[in-house]
Amino acid sequence: MRRTSDHGMWIEKLAWGAIPDGFKRIVDARGCRLVVRQDQAAHIDFSICRDDPNAVADASRYQGRGVLQSVKLAHGETALIRLYRHGGFFRGVTGETFFTWPPRPFRELAITEELRRRGLRTVEVYAACVSRPVGPFYRGWLITKQLVGAEDLWSAFQSGMIQRVGLEVALRAVAESIRAMHREGIYHADLNLKNLLLRVEEHGVACYVIDYDKARFFLGRLPDAMANRNLTRLGRSVGRLDPEQKFFPPVAWREFVSFYHAA
Template sequence: MSLLVQRQGQSLCWFDTDFFAQPDARVFTPAYWQQGDRVDGQSLGRGVTWFVHTERHALVLRHYWRGGLVGRWIRDRFLYLGAARSRAMAEFSLLRQLALAGVAVPRPAAARLVRHGLTYRADILVERIAGARDLVALLQERPLGAKEWRQVGTAIARLHEAGGYHSDLNSHNLLLDEGGKVWIIDLDKGGLRRPGAWQQANLARLLRSLRKEAARLTPFHWQETDWADLLAGYTVASA
């Protein structure tokens, strides 16, 4: 996991050499992947998330957008407080540290910020987990078994043991791959913290998310008793 740094004008890019042997800022633009016929799909949310691939890796390209009321007026600019504190570089660094600690998170491939005076825009490329689906999609099709729920709890415990704080731990940000491994995604605005009340707050946020989806979706194969299995996995892994 060697890091390549590229500076061009107001642009700063980081590249993991496992994914990109040569720095090329064009990889942060959808047009680059479209021209090479290397777009596998896209997902619409606050903005468009692109699923792309190189010769050896499947990746996710994401631009950083603002949410809330501010986002209605300033869609994708953030106050610049230094490169390390920028959204893209902070998430890149966090994912890298967690992956090295053995936490099941996507590896970061590249990150970019482009300054505009006192503000900046940002993009990130991360590893795409092959065959993985989020809990919401899975639970609309089938219930998860007790073993699977315990594995979800174990994955969260490992994140917390490594000090990983997730700012939005919800049922969309937990994936199961074809082998049953649980992955945690979207660590934007996360960080490393000492053990504390935030760990239980993370779990409470996930529980609210599951209850919300259960009230919103039909079918949604989740019941309150599943939570006990998740907590069992979390507790055993934390012991």
Template sequence: MFEAQAPTEHLATGSGRGQARLVQHQGQGLVLRHYRRGGLMARLSEDRFLREAAHRSRAMREFALLRLLRSWRLPVPEAALARHRAHGLVYSADIAVGLIPGSRNLVQRLQSVRPTPADWAALGRAIRALHDRQVFHADLNAHNLLLDAQGRAWVVDFDKCAVRPGDAWKADNLARLQRSLRKEATRVHPYHWDEADWTHLTTAYERPDATPP
């Protein structure tokens, strides 16, 4: 079910580990992501995790969360397929989500052209929509935000994310995104980012019903 049909295309991802690729499944474009470890644990195993019940594995939790978020009509991709493969005391996992046609992540967009105030506002409203439903994104960064050809904003990559009570973490989510934008400014050239653009995003986040700029 998960075997990629040629041709395949590697896609930019938030982690930078190159684990996502575009595949075709029954005539539909899917983004297939293989779960990999990061940090020091990757030195022990690149893509193996301690065995647990399949429904508690990373792929199945992300799959279930995406299904829930789509039922709430939030701007996230459609969960298509998930796989949990046991290997003795460990497991590996994959997930496939629907391709959002004509979309590029925010870093790719910033490399080619400066997003408009309306683009930043769309991103702010998308984040606010998730936060209004108490959706915590564990890695909200500039790679995990997309803009499509119609100017709509999307949020992707919900590994280790969850519905979480409280409000304090919401400001931390935004701060993480701002740090990501600033970090990419030191790594990517050209990069059409201006600190003033952040105000367009936060204004729309704080007042999502206001008329876009």
């Protein structure tokens, strides 16, 4: 009996992962799974995670590996819906289908919520959902609260936001948020200009780090080698998006690095 109970607990942990306080788990008749913030459960259900997101949502100007969807919830807030997609080699092989358990949306929800609890600037996750097309495979969605007035760093360069707030102010805000993340022992597996959101707030410009899918936790401060690797990854993003160095010249990168080490 004990072995049966332990096996059941192991299966439960594999299926859900660590669910933060304040969230509830729901399973529908098809075996789809939803983790939703308790104070949002009246507004978010499985319909928000349909195979055709356009059935319930509109295209958002925010983008990651694909266009995000946005939906107006009953209480007036706007939620952003991100369908998980593979990058790199797996993009053309498995596309939107995953087989790693616990599901990646549930893991990202737990990581993001923990970072918010520690006081780091990131988005508020409303829910995460997975559907089961066949066997151990799943498709996943993450639903977050829209950060009103925010622009990703790359968009901010192009829209004129950086010119309005000042390049030095913007770079300092970004450097401070990344430094704070590294102090908490977090390695961001996909640090790039589109995963850094800038917003003008009452006390100045703030930077929010998002998309913690595949992030890694280290005990204590992130080792210097890993922190430098993270900055190098960000630097590659700069080179890829701005190869002509029109928005982010070398002098700006050096200034950013100096702000990072001073933070």
